[in-house]
Amino acid sequence: MSAIMDSSSNQNRKRSEASLRAAEHWRNKKRKPDISENDTGDSKDQAIIVASSDDDAAEDSSSSSVEEVKPDKSDKDCSGTRDGVKKSPIQLFYDASADLEPEKMDKERNYNAVTLSDMIGMPDLRSSFQFNFAIDLEFFLGHVHRSKESKTITFVLGSDLLSPEVKDEVQKRYGVDASDIKVDLPKRFGTHHTKMMVNFYENETCEIIIMTCNLQPIDFSALTQMCWRSGRLSRASSSNPGKPRFKTDIIRYLKRYRKQKINELADTLAEFDMSGIDVELVASVPGNFNLARTADDSEEYGYGKLYQVLKRNDLLLGNEDTDKEYNVLAQATSISYPFALKEKNTASVFSHIICPLIFSRNSDRLFDVLEPGTKSFRDHQIKHSYNPHIIYPCAKDIALSGTGFYSGQAIHFKYDTSAIHRNQFEQNIKPYLYKWRASHKNAGREETPPHVKLYMCDNGDNWKTLRWVLMASHNLSKQAWGARRELRYRSADPSTYEISSYELGVLIPSSSDHKLVPVFDSRHQRKVTDQGDVPVRIPFILPPERYSSDDKPWSAYSNYGSLKDKFGHTWEGLTN
Known part of the structure; x- marks a missing residue:
């Protein structure tokens, strides 16, 4: 045009020669x-x-480049089963x-x-x-x-x-x-x-x-x-208009834009039947929020919304659940600055907000934001018996991908550009890093780095089933999930927080009627035979593979020396 x-x-x-050559390809x-x-x-x-x-x-x-379009092989109603196999x-x-x-x-x-x-x-x-x-x-x-x-x-x-x-x-x-x-x-x-x-x-x-x-x-x-x-x-019938939670939440979300045309869209969607939708909406919008009076039907955003959704689906975990060892996972494509500091100690969104939130059932308060540093998070893991996982591509994951270093331009983590970045990496990120690319075959997607963001918790059964799965646009940042405005740590109370960005995702809950079973390809899919089971497509292998001692997280701003991608190019790092 x-x-x-x-x-x-x-x-x-600025992009390196390697990135430009891959783009030319x-x-x-x-x-x-x-x-x-x-x-x-x-x-x-x-x-x-x-x-x-x-x-x-x-x-x-x-x-x-422009996508080479393939024939439409998807089901038009996107629900139920396909060829007798659940989707x-x-x-x-x-x-x-x-x-x-x-x-x-x-x-x-x-x-x-x-x-x-x-x-x-x-x-x-x-x-x-x-x-x-x-x-x-x-x-x-x-x-x-x-x-x-x-x-x-x-x-x-x-x-x-x-x-x-x-x-x-x-x-x-x-x-x-x-x-x-x-x-x-x-x-x-x-x-x-x-x-x-x-x-x-x-x-x-x-x-x-x-x-x-x-x-x-x-x-x-x-x-x-x-x-x-x-x-x-379809349009909702006048006799059964239905007000499922998803419908209520998406209309509320759209109204938050405060734009006439989007308000009209919200009003139009209010006329449609969404009673068959069984996922929960998890959204973020810019603003200041207070969780002190949260209820099942209150309007919440950011980490407050995740808390509300898990609570009203009875998915929070508590002290009585320590007879099992749970796994909690965040798979993101961007890890941002810590949200709180105390001297040289840092607090990160996944470790110090999301994990405490997940294990807050039976608490006499909402939950506590953990004090910055390594000790508070490790003590929390021991108390509640869980293993944190952060899936983020290492430099080799990017180098060995189908498009080499070119794909790395969409994945971001500054972990060595300042003392605060380095402290966060050592304290809250490095001990919990897992690769995107497994050493064994991963049904193909190990060669295609992620832009998807997934959060999940298992049922204490080493990933055989999942308690819940969230697919969203939220990366690991305070802008996306929310945090107190001040950077210096002052309080463990999570009630008041600020969000900067618009984000949107859906959470798939398990229930007493059905289990969520991770599947990686058609072979795993066919093994989901229990009538109550729901297969959930996961693009990486569970359990994931931990970083080795010589693996480094990918950062477009880092120099990876002699490491070459599949096109023979090296990466010297971008300038700020």
Whole structure:
């Protein structure tokens, strides 16, 4: 396209020769756009990319390829069973990097996977709201079905996207009536990190899709992504309108934008039947919050929402559960600055807020934010009998990936750039690090680094079943989950906290009626035979593999010396 929007500081970030060479490799994988009677433009026009700004946990919007679209193999209702086999509530996106060396790639990596075209390429799609962090317009619009009837698409993100000239060009080339809404971000370092689609169709149905991907090529060509789909929702009958928790929570979330058009979207969704949705919404919005009066039906966000959801589904653990040894896991693609300091000791979101929250049943108060440092967290693990896991790619995971160091631009952790970063790493991160890439075969996804974020807890059975699973956009940062405003540690009371960013995810709860069973491919899927079991697709092996003594976490700002990726390139590190 002829118009190119400024992509902020992300576009100006310097990348090494290795990254640029890998990106060049993917330029040859472009999909030729369909030609329709509405298409009168030049197919060689450049992409429009726009992204929000962020702190040291920023997501990079640099990219240079277009996904090779695969046939629609997904179930249209996205629920129940498929070919007599139960489906996972969350699904992987099709891994386009498998096309690079198809003879070497395990076909299982794309088992039960969906493509971008599966979600926006339907002929009966009439209008869509696209909530996201970074959007490459040409890439995205190339997957929208061309038809004589104009489609209406509203983009919601943290930066301006559409100039009048770009709107006209989008209408002319793609037959799309496009508009954008710039989200208000009142907090410093706050981002619009939510990734959601709300699609409306000809037959008066709609679908809600919550996902982990930006709408740009690198997310589909070099990274592991996941999504949850509501399936087609019908209008609620007047006799049974239904008010499930998911419906209440998503309407509340949308109203928090305080934008007229999004308010209208919320009012429209209120007319649809969501009684069949059995996942919980976990959202974050900018603001100051107080958990002191939390209840099952109160409006909560950030870590307060996670606490509420676990509590009302009876999923919190307490002192009486110490007869088993539990596993708690956070798999993220960005680890940010500590949220509290006390002298040289640091407090991190996973270790000092989320883990105490999970083990707070039967407490006479909400839970305690742990005092900064190593001792408080280790004492808590011993008291409640659990093992923390942080899955984050090491440098070798990135080097050996299908696209080499190129994929590392979307994964962020500054762990050696200051004394505070180093202290957090040594105290709260390093002892609990596990690899993305297992040494044994991982159904294909070990060669595709993550952009998905997953949080989970098992049932004290060494990962045979899961107590709950959260798929979300939340990284390990105080901006996403919330924390007290002051950096210096002053109180263990978690009641008051501040959130800076918009985030969105879904939590899948287990219950007395069904167990959640992790599956990694079709072979594991077929082993889920109990009628009450629910398979949950996991893109990494459980139990995960711990870092070895010579493994280092990936950071785009670090120099990895003689380590070479699969293209023979080294990584010298980006400059700040």
